[in-house]
Amino acid sequence: MTMSSDRAVPGPLGDEPDVETGLLRFLELRTGRAWSADTDVFGSGGLSSLFAMELVVHLERTYGVSVRGADLQMENFRTVRRMTDLVARLRRTPADGTGG
Amino acid sequence: MAAENATPATGRRLAVLGAGVMGTGIAALAIGHGMAVSLADLDRRRLDEAPARIDHQVRTARLMGALPGGREPGALVTGLSLADLMADGTRFTAVVEAVTEDPDTKAKVLADVSALVAPGTPIISNTSAIPIGELARATARPAELVGTHFMNPPCLIGTVEVVRGARTGEPTLDALRALLAELGREAVVVDDAPGFVTSRILHPMINDAARVVAEGTASAESVDRLMQGCLGHPTGPLRTADLIGIDNLVDSLRVLHDRTGDEGSRPCALLLEMVAAGHLGRKSGRGFYTYEYEGDQA
Numbered sequence: 347m348t349m350s351s352d353r354a355v356p357g358p359l360g361d362e363p364d365v366e367t368g369l370l371r372f373l374e375l376r377t378g379r380a381w382s383a384d385t386d387v388f389g390s391g392g393l394s395s396l397f398a399m400e401l402v403v404h405l406e407r408t409y410g411v412s413v414r415g416a417d418l419q420m421e422n423f424r425t426v427r428r429m430t431d432l433v434a435r436l437r438r439t440p441a442d443g444t445g446g
Numbered sequence: 447m448a449a450e451n452a453t454p455a456t457g458r459r460l461a462v463l464g465a466g467v468m469g470t471g472i473a474a475l476a477i478g479h480g481m482a483v484s485l486a487d488l489d490r491r492r493l494d495e496a497p498a499r500i501d502h503q504v505r506t507a508r509l510m511g512a513l514p515g516g517r518e519p520g521a522l523v524t525g526l527s528l529a530d531l532m533a534d535g536t537r538f539t540a541v542v543e544a545v546t547e548d549p550d551t552k553a554k555v556l557a558d559v560s561a562l563v564a565p566g567t568p569i570i571s572n573t574s575a576i577p578i579g580e581l582a583r584a585t586a587r588p589a590e591l592v593g594t595h596f597m598n599p600p601c602l603i604g605t606v607e608v609v610r611g612a613r614t615g616e617p618t619l620d621a622l623r624a625l626l627a628e629l630g631r632e633a634v635v636v637d638d639a640p641g642f643v644t645s646r647i648l649h650p651m652i653n654d655a656a657r658v659v660a661e662g663t664a665s666a667e668s669v670d671r672l673m674q675g676c677l678g679h680p681t682g683p684l685r686t687a688d689l690i691g692i693d694n695l696v697d698s699l700r701v702l703h704d705r706t707g708d709e710g711s712r713p714c715a716l717l718l719e720m721v722a723a724g725h726l727g728r729k730s731g732r733g734f735y736t737y738e739y740e741g742d743q744a
């Protein structure tokens with residue numbers, strides 16, 4: 347994991363404004379419409395559930411996290427806020443190399 | 447390679463030949479259900495990429511809730527040939543061939559497999575269109591060969607078309623049914639014919655969809671939207687073509703055309719041009735559509 351040593355102690359879950367903004371931009375680019383942080387992206391008129399894996403890959407490539415095991419569930423990717431929470435949590439917990 | 451990390455003797459282990467779109471997908475299905483897999487491909491690059499591609503597919507299936515919970519993933523061993531994978535005495539529950547859709551290639555692979563594996567081991571061909579009876583001629587024990595047409599992606603499509611060749615034995619079918627049940631797949635058993643049921647119907651339809659685009663009647667998007675919205679097709683024929691791989695689609699159409707004489711199965715010019723240009727669909731990142739991630743992921 348890449349995390350600078352002088353980084354401030356992480357705030358409460360969801361306190362990752364850059365991640366949230368970045369994800370909203372990514373979704374807008376990919377879908378051609380604006381989203382809010384609490385909209386269910388897989389809800390009616392939303393994205394195909396197959397898009398979820400693209401979101402996983404995007405989070406991993408962009409934020410240097412690894413999503414494995416029990417974290418691989420749709421609920422974690424349903425809204426931008428939940429994805430932001432997940433990134434925040436995974437950044438705090440160093441990868442232990444297990445899971446899968 | 448094989449000898450270092452194989453776990454022979456106990457447990458169920460599937461051998462998969464061909465580490466392309468379907469070989470990695472079938473391996474992912476088995477691994478996701480806790481079954482060990484030995485995977486062979488003569489293309490070293492394909493083999494090296496296979497673990498990441500399989501991992502991607504297992505993770506996608508897990509995310510979609512398509513795998514049983516609480517099961518340890520099966521182990522993966524890779525090698526350049528089946529003989530390599532068996533060098534340490536490893537034996538298999540069954541062998542699945544998913545090599546290129548070319549009758550001569552498959553005949554040679556199946557002859558090698560039947561010479562190597564223990565009698566009684568079911569040999570499964572994942573051919574899209576070549577009659578099982580035709581392939582059986584290449585094997586030492588035709589009763590042990592059966593067709594099983596997994597669809598792409600195997601982890602996410604619950605039904606498989608099982609093809610009973612004229613000489614396929616009942617014990618082989620029983621063993622296959624048990625294997626498919628273990629993998630959570632529903633089997634529909636049909637008799638042998640070029641393209642069986644699904645490719646016989648789907649492939650000429652995709653060929654026609656490509657002709658419609660080539661003739662300028664509609665864009666690929668419009669064709670797919672109409673087939674989805676009006677006729678309930680899940681993804682549309684041209685998205686399906688990209689998922690299959692345009693090269694494999696053309697190979698399968700040729701197999702069908704050669705054996706049925708049906709002009710609707712003669713691969714149309716647009717499909718041939720796409721193959722020549724390397725626009726193979728998802729696997730190359732571009733086909734009727736472009737793909738940002740699939741080119742290097744799965």
Ligand SMILES: NC(=O)c1ccc[n+]([C@@H]2O[C@H](COP(=O)([O-])OP(=O)(O)OC[C@H]3O[C@@H](n4cnc5c(N)ncnc54)[C@H](O)[C@@H]3O)[C@@H](O)[C@H]2O)c1
Pocket residue numbers: 463464465466467468469486487488489492543544545546547548551555572573574575595596597598689690691694698
């Ligand atoms: N793509 C699909 O959607 C789909 C669906 C159902 C069935 N099928 C069938 O599955 C089979 C594989 O198709 P695919 O799409 O995975 O093709 P692919 O081109 O992606 O992969 C074929 C692989 O076989 C390997 N190969 C070739 N000769 C070999 C040999 N002698 N020994 C070992 N490996 C060898 C190649 O190196 C390649 O990696 C074909 O029979 C195809 O018709 C494909």
